[in-house]
Each structure stands twice: as C-alpha cells, then as structure tokens.
Amino acid sequence: MKKENLLSIGALSKQTGVHIKSLRYYDSLGILRPAYVDPSSGYRYYSLQQIPVVDAIQLCIDLDIPLKQFTDYCMDGGSRIHYGKLVERGTILAKEKIQAIQERLAKLEKMQAEIERSELVQKSHTMVRCSYPAMNLLLTPYPENGTGMKALALFHSLVQIAESSGLTINYFSGRLLHCQGSMRELLFYIGVDVPEGVRELPKNFLRLPAGEYLCCKQEAPAIEQAADIFLEQFALDYEKYVIESELSPGDYDCTAPLFELCCSLPNDLAS
Numbered sequence: 001m002k003k004e005n006l007l008s009i010g011a012l013s014k015q016t017g018v019h020i021k022s023l024r025y026y027d028s029l030g031i032l033r034p035a036y037v038d039p040s041s042g043y044r045y046y047s048l049q050q051i052p053v054v055d056a057i058q059l060c061i062d063l064d065i066p067l068k069q070f071t072d073y074c075m076d077g078g079s080r081i082h083y084g085k086l087v088e089r090g091t092i093l094a095k096e097k098i099q100a101i102q103e104r105l106a107k108l109e110k111m112q113a114e115i116e117r118s119e120l121v122q123k124s125h126t127m128v129r130c131s132y133p134a135m136n137l138l139l140t141p142y143p144e145n146g147t148g149m150k151a152l153a154l155f156h157s158l159v160q161i162a163e164s165s166g167l168t169i170n171y172f173s174g175r176l177l178h179c180q181g182s183m184r185e186l187l188f189y190i191g192v193d194v195p196e197g198v199r200e201l202p203k204n205f206l207r208l209p210a211g212e213y214l215c216c217k218q219e220a221p222a223i224e225q226a227a228d229i230f231l232e233q234f235a236l237d238y239e240k241y242v243i244e245s246e247l248s249p250g251d252y253d254c255t256a257p258l259f260e261l262c263c264s265l266p267n268d269l270a271s
Contacts, residue, residue: 006035006045016054026057031070032078053078056086063090064097111171111248118247121215121260128215130262135172135208137189138162142175146188151175154188158204165202167192174245175223181237186223208241213262217247221259230263238266 013020026032027044032053034044053074060070063086073086121128138158143150155173162169172191177184194201214230223244227234230242240263247258 003036003038003045006047009034009044009046012046012051012054016051016058018054018058023054026054026067029067029070031057031067031074050078052081056081056083059086059090064093065089107170114248115250118260119249121217122247122249122258124217126216129265130213130215132208132211132213132262134210136167136192136194137176137206137208138167138192138202139176139187139189139204139206142186142188151188155190158188158190161202161204162190162192165200166195166198167201168195169193171248172245174243175221176244177223177226177242178239179234179242180239211267212265213243214265215260215262218259218261223261226261226263229261233263233265236266240264240266 007015009020009023012018013023023032023044027034032046032050035047035050036045037043038045056074057067057070060067060073065073065086073082073089074080075082117130121130138161140154140158142154146154159169170191170193172189174189176187176189178187179185189206192205214233216229221244222229223242226242233240242264243262244259247260249258
C-alpha cells in the first residue's frame with residue numbers, strides 16, 4: 001500500500017479536528033484501525049474513506065452513545081455506517097435526557113418554594129399560615145427520649161423500606177404527631193415520591209392530603225409541647241397532624257438549625 005495515497009495521523013487530525021490522542025484511543029478500542037502501519041517507524045496511516053468513520057464516532061460522542069457500542073452502527077470493517085440506527089438511538093437518549101432535566105427542574109422548583117416558605121416562617125415572630133401540598137410519607141414509631149443518633153437510625157431503616165418498595169426518597173424528613181380524640185401517636189417520617197409503575201405500597205405509607213397549616217419556628221425540637229404551642233387547635237376535636245422539621249432557608253446554619261412546628265387546621269377553618 002502506497003503511503004502517498006493515505007493520510008498520516010497528523011493529517012487526519014487536521015482534517016477532522018480530532019486530537020491525535022483521541023485517534024490513538026479509537027485505535028485502542030478497535031473502532032478506528034489504521035489502514036496501514038509503517039513497520040519500520042510504527043506510524044499510523046489512514047484512508048480517505050475513514051474520514052466519515054471519524055465523523056460517525058464524533059456523532060456517537062455528541063449523542064452520549066458509548067464508544068464500545070460503536071460497532072453496532074459501523075460494520076463491514078468501517079465501510080458501512082448505519083446512520084439511521086445512530087439517529088434513532090440518539091433520539092431516544094436525547095428524550096431521556098430531556099425528561100431527566102425536567103424532573104430535576106421540578107425538584108429544584110419544589111426546593112425553591114420550600115426555601116421561600118421557610119424564610120417566611122423564620123422571619124416571622126408569630127404564627128404563619130401556610131399551604132402544604134399533598135405529601136407521601138413513610139412512618140415508623142418514634143421512641144420516648146429518642147436522640148439524634150436514634151433518628152438517624154430510623155431514617156436509614158425507612159430509606160431501606162423505600163428502596164425495596166421502588167419509592168423515590170426526597171429531602172423531607174422529621175417527626176410527626178398524629179392526634180385523634182385522646183390518641184397521641186409520635187412518629188418519625190421521611191418524604192417519598194411514588195414513581196409510575198409502583199402498584200403495592202408498604203404498610204407504613206401515609207399520604208397526607210393538601211391542606212392549611214399553622215406554622216411557627218422553634219429554637220429546638222418541641223413537638224412534645226405541641227398541645228401547649230397550638231392551644232386553640234388542640235382545644236378543637238378533629239383529627240390533626242403536627243409536623244416537625246428543620247427549617248430550610250436559603251442560608252442554612254448546619255451547626256444550629258432552626259426548627260418549625262406546623263399543625264394542620266380543620267377543613268372548615270382551612271377553607
């Protein structure tokens with residue numbers, strides 16, 4: 001084979017705009033073998049017909065198609081490129097990426113709304129009335145005299161249940177007091193999302209409907225004193241939930257976070 005009819009690796013690099021190191025890497029992967037290697041110098045040479053192969057490799061990279069799969073789209077020793085299959089696969093990957101970005105944006109918007117609500121509660125010196133969206137929770141009993149380490153252990157146990165059930169964990173966690181009549185039930189919770197396709201939910205799953213809550217900030221956890229803090233609400237006989245969580249302002253103090261207590265309002269007052 002005459003070298004004058006071939007391109008050196010440097011010439012191929014200039015022609016395609018692909019770095020020499022990348023061309024050598026493609027050779028090591030077996031997806032762009034040189035048309036000729038000089039036995040005396042070891043220099044690589046490529047044919048003009050291999051330029052479209054380099055272009056197809058770059059398309060794979062642009063489409064996030066793993067290069068180890070490149071041989072699925074370039075066959076017969078590089079003489080045939082299946083652009084139809086490449087575009088089809090690239091379209092699927094692009095749609096998946098768009099969906100992932102949309103889900104990420106939705107999560108960020110939800111977090112931004114929580115930041116704004118937390119800052120409203122943080123700055124207020126009185127009770128603040130807030131609207132809470134519906135919440136999906138996993139619950140477990142919270143022991144008397146529980147500690148921060150105990151709460152961490154409960155958190156991890158609920159995470160395991162969520163993962164085994166196909167649920168997605170969100171950033172929401174804390175303690176919940178369920179009150180109905182003389183019944184008082186103190187629980188630890190984590191927030192979860194239910195992806196499409198999940199049919200069976202664990203027994204400790206609770207969906208709190210959207211509603212109005214009366215919220216106040218606290219310097220330290222104080223859900224055990226909820227009846228004294230929400231005197232008017234506890235004087236009324238209705239099923240209520242008191243949610244305790246750390247406030248999540250835009251400027252979060254890891255060493256001394258503030259807490260909030262939110263007590264659900266009865267439907268006639270919520271409206």
